[in-house]
Amino acid sequence: MDNPEVMHILKGMDYDCDILIAGGGLNGPALALGLAQKGFSVIMVDARAKRARADSNFDGRGYALALASKRLLNALGVWDDVAKDAQPMLDIKVSDGRAGEGPSPFFLHFDHAELEEGPMGFMVEDRFLYRAFLSAVEEESDITTLNEDSVIAQDIFADGVTVSLASGKAVNTRLLVGCDGRQSGVAQRAGIKRTGWEYGQTALVCAIEHERPHNGVAHQFFMPPGPLAILPLPGNRSSIVWTETDEMAKAINALSDDDYMDVLRPRFGDFLGEISLAGARFTYPLGLTVANEFVSERVALVGDAAHGMHPIAGQGLNAGLRDVGAMVDVLTEARQRGEDFATLQVLERYQQWRRFDVQAMVAATDLSNRIFSNDNPILRAGRDIGLGVINRLPMARRQFMREAAGLTGDLPSLMR
Template identity: 60%
Template structure:
């Protein structure tokens, strides 16, 4: 990145912080921690209250962190505290089938033993990752954390960006970063439009306890209505992300726990023995939504505010963390050169670095979902033959594994 066009030299002005981040979830907190490593000051504005964010109970939500995301958390000083609660994904098994098939046909098998770097990724519960990030934010003197604070307006001039909060307070910064999700108010207020569509699918999310050990194996079971992911957690527990047509998903979610399990069991199979719920149940609609630009004047989007994708590959949070690692590096390099980090030339470096990777991932998740979420006998035959072929070609199989681990493409320093 050192041969990039030279941005304007920083001009001195008084700001509340160098950076104002809108959104205090996982991406917002990670973004703040990545930026202060460069000596930048950050105001982190979260619409949710701190007690809500810091709730200690397990609520069923978990994340599949790619190997490179684990490296980033280690670089931020968080992994030592997370590692004892992180479950390595030693294998991934992909099956194509129908309800009541169980796991009758194994199409693809990825084994981490084939990668010299180690496990392809780790499963971490939301509560552990959220608490690690929040604790680090609260301990960092260069981060001002404003919770239960809602942004209602933003204004950008040639010299500053100003956010107005619901209570009338204002925050001035050199740059605004939107980390406020798929319905980003930051993007909307900047006039950034979005491209995308609904899949008419809804994800049913929960955690289960099961009788038999999972051996650190993640399962992706493709059914005509959508994929069912069974992802290993610490102990005899797994995280479930189960896609159904939206109307049916809402009906299922409205059932009692026992009736919910009665519908899940034939889809799940009996390979892990008896199952029971181990946490709350959630639903969220599945769609593709891409910001038509991830930058504007003194403004940048990261995470779901920039790109929301189908969870079929489990890469949503990993893509957001890569945004953060890239933007932190671009701003650090600009600061070292004495450039204005708010310059369009600096922000464009971030946009260019992420554009191909994001477009490729969005296209891949869209195509895979359309290819597998149907019951066409011709497509079933084609995809099953394709999975068998990949399984039989070690180099191609390792290529897919390296992609899942986040090891391909130009990696930012935090992920190397």
């Protein structure tokens, strides 16, 4: 009898772990920790060398963590390691205008004092966040990390998955989770297709130093080519996410540092005094991509592997961490009921939980970008008036704030 499927069924599977996670960015370690703390054995496969991203040098990359995401990090035991390096976002100011002309008189102001729970979110640099996750993962006995390796094949059986790695190793697991980004190989091999499009925009990302304190205020300045986000970092530093058309972004990024700053200054304004570049410069092409299914037989997708959206609201990592919380809850509850937690029937509960929230967020970010990233005079008048009206309605403003803080909807237990 040489049919591998039949032989597999007859022999059964010897598992090397309960769950194998492909991808060691940020969602991967978060999911590994959440599952290990619930008693699951986890193998995480990370293509990078050990500590490759735990460099202590400042480069300006950071994440806007919603309050709900901070709660999840706290529950995972990670927050204490990053708290001292986190900058609370106390206020958010949203305005519209053109480069060099300053903002419209109509604006939207979110004040953290209107939320009982505290700051709406925190800015945390990539280097501190990843290092904290790395330390926590290394201390967790139920997590094995395979560095400098990657998943190259996956064979699905009735009772598990055999995962083939680039190193030549084969790992048997009950469930395979793809945390491997927008070009997810796990999703492709599972036959999961994607829906999406490019925006013709590129994000220019850097950090700046400025003369005056930011006082924990984040700014979102909408200009015709795209938004400019100014996000507070500890000290007199801010992270910049600056959206331009692809062609313009390519030309700007090719400039020297001094010329680059000369282009940024009229867009930035002088409200923080003199500004200068701090750290490296990065570019990211912007697009939307959503997996048509978040799960298949013994396979699930988390984070960018399931959905990638425009950074206009800074919700990419926050959406991924919601996936993490939902996945931990669904798998834990299934196992407590005596179910095979890796079956499609169980995984579809995760998909049902996350799909509506993701679709709503994707639609909101896509619509916002289309409404604000243009110079149509009718749309400009409408959106300026809209910002002003919302700013004068405390209940509406508070609802927007709670959305930004991640406090609405069906929250996973790690975020409550």
